[in-house]
Amino acid sequence: MSEHAVTLTVNGVAHARTIEGRVNLADFLRHTLGLTGTHVGCEHGVCGACTVLVDGRSVRACLMFAVQADGRAVTTVEGLAAADGGLDPLQAAFREHHGLQCGFCTPGMLMTLTEFLRENKTPSAAQVREAIGGNLCRCTGYAGIIAAALAAARRIAADGA
């Protein structure tokens, strides 16, 4: 199995590793770097639990090889909270509005919505539904997730004003 040198930043921290070409980004983050907040559900790009940001764009970490992230900046759920542990507005809203139950889909939901809210400052409920139409949750029935996303958008807008 051929090995490849990979250099990338994850949550602002630079990492250099030599890895096998077959290792996907999810396994690299979870096993090689120990960032287990990125969850693996279906392992074929359907459930969205493993969603992370690569150069700010959401990707399914189970469908991307780690070597493809060479030279890029990755953000995972561990990178959302402030250095002092303070939750970001989206995390806080998920907690406050019961946007989660078992929590397994939550990291993927948060990462998908992080990208969405950056580009949609005043989203409608319909837009939120569309944005996370590709992230599955088996517990909540989604109502709390939509409420949380809308609340986070309002909070971000208020903080930015």
Add this chain to the structure above:
Amino acid sequence: MATTPVPGGQVGRSLPRLEARDKVTGRAEYAHTMRLPGMLYGKIFRSTVPHGRLIGIDTAAARAMPGVHGVYAGEDVRKVIPDPYYGPAFHDQPILALDKVRFVGEPVAVVVASDPHVAEEAVALIAATYEELPAVFDEVAAMSPAVLVHDELKPAGTFADLKHLKGRKNTNVARDFHLRLGDVDKAFAEAAAVFEHEFRTQKVLHVPLEPFAAIADASDNRLTVYSGTQGPSFVRSELARLLGWPENRVRVKVPCLGGGFGAKLYIKLEALAAALSMLARRPVKLALSMEEQFYMITRHPTTCRIKSGVDKNGRVIARKCEVFWNGGAYADIGPRVTQKSGFTAPGPYDIANVAIDSYALYTNLTPAGALRGFGVPQLVFAYESHTDMVARALKIDPVKFRRDNLLRAGRPQATGTVLKDAATDAVLDRLAQCIDWGKPFDRGSGPIRRGRGLALGIKAVISPTTSVAAINVAADGSCTLYCGTVDMGQGSDTAMAQIAGEVLNIAAQDIAVTPRDTDITPYDMGTLGSRSLFHMGHAVRLAALDAKEKLAAMAREVGEPDGSNTPVAELFRKKYGMQAGNVIGAGTYKPDYTPPDSKSGQTPNVTPFWMVAGTAVEVEVDCETGHVRIVKLVNVADCGRAINPRIVETQLSGGSLMQLGFTMFEKMNIEGGQVTNASLADYKIPGMLDVPATIENVTVENRQENGPFGAKGVGEVATFGVSPAIANAIEDAVGVRVTVLPLNPEAVLRALRVKAGSPLDSE
């Protein structure tokens, strides 16, 4: 800080979940994510035939692969567990197949390797030979002994109501339950009209987003298992039984669960992981893929026949229910579903003459077990579809027909147990009100037609079961709660802390809830069947009261006047001269219960509480394609007193959406015993865009008098009415009746074409 009196109670607060912070930061730990030092990975080689004698397994190529630590088959397991059959109801399931395989996907051998990918590759090098046997897949066909899945019934002895089945041969009926009330034959003869219908539900599965995972770490006299299980106490006692060890040598630790819904009950991967760790003499992890979940546990497909006799006033005077539960190859908890849910088959109706015959059948499919409702959603689909069909045939308004026949609090249910604290009236009234029943509405035009439907169901919590809890008050006054209820997402940790906080006058978020660990947390029967809030809620309440009384005694001992407000930390300092000591409160709860008569099924006390809920919908049917769009969906539940209203709402919303998937599209496609859609890409579960445009959750607050602070379980109730409400609304819209789930476009279009006199070709 922790002892600061809290203004207002803890019960009734919509407190954010205690563990939410860990879950939004990625800190929460799940079994699927855990790793131990020196750990090996197991991957399972599975049967490719539904029924066959195992002739041989060739593992040589797999053993020779670099990185492979060992390859183990059924006979290897016998070296460490001589009698390797397990199960909660029957000891019928081998840890790895021995003489026979009984379903496609049954574990036959395991490769243990240092890397999961190596293990997976080595599994592909294993070859097994089988002598194929005829197989049986259909639950009604399995009533005949033409194909026998098991030679003999082997009840576990755990449940008294199954002991009589021991040694039965020449049958696939794992459990038969019968109930007789009044004289059903005489009543049918006297009825003005008799109606009989058959309903079928399909094979669906739980799909927790975190697939099953367990790690076992065995040494010579100690076994530790880390597992995403809903029932650590059972896992411990069953592993101890298999090993012939006392329970105190087996430890089961439970990290967060990424969903459970009944799948992660009883033994699933734990016995296999334990055997592998003992054989490999290293910690071994088994973590399934999403695909492999299709070969672990599913819901019961059912065939349900209902016959009703109605008098000239529109009163149902007789009902006969025949229910066939397709339990798959191993019993799991199926025999209990057959009785514990079977006795509610006549529905929430006051019927003087009832006969129920309920059968658990072995077939050559993936085993079936508990799934959010324990069989009740399948029954409600049958009896509430039937109720509408009868009402329409009699030209009686379906809501009026329900009102006229409703079982109300104070009246005996079919078992003879009197219904108490069950707001059947209020639930039905709110359903009708929320969907504007009886009012004119836009019925659509052209190919798009609209209709409305509703349905309600009833469930009895499983009884008798036991929960134990403990509370430790530290010398600074802070409290730690020990309870075995597993928070798999339903919010039990938060609710239990609220109950303890209510008694002790402490803010719930200041109470630490200890992670489940059988060395530390006391016994609990299991997190299942909406029992936890009631049973464990009581145990926690009693433990908190015990601690409170002990603190009061300590106050008297150190000379505090009655009713003194002295902080708890000060009491400890006074008693011990420093910050030292503990007060430990304990509580045990087990409700009263009277077993049903073995012939008539009658008992004055079948359950400590009843669940009542329903769903009303408005749908749009496209007559050209058969597509059904749910315009509005309203869930109404009697939830007793809500301990945490927001969590109740989430449970209702989540439960109904899950059932909406089981109603509209979820289906395991099975050909010749082989599941052909075993992946999330091919087996669709509801996504954001499947949520009805309007969804409302309404709770009818109705204090459960014997519940902790008036509360009762609510985790399953929103599943009850969804399927029949939609089927009823489809008939209301376009005049066709679909009696087989799912109500997918094909099923609806076929029914429409039959009605139009131009049926589609069969499949």
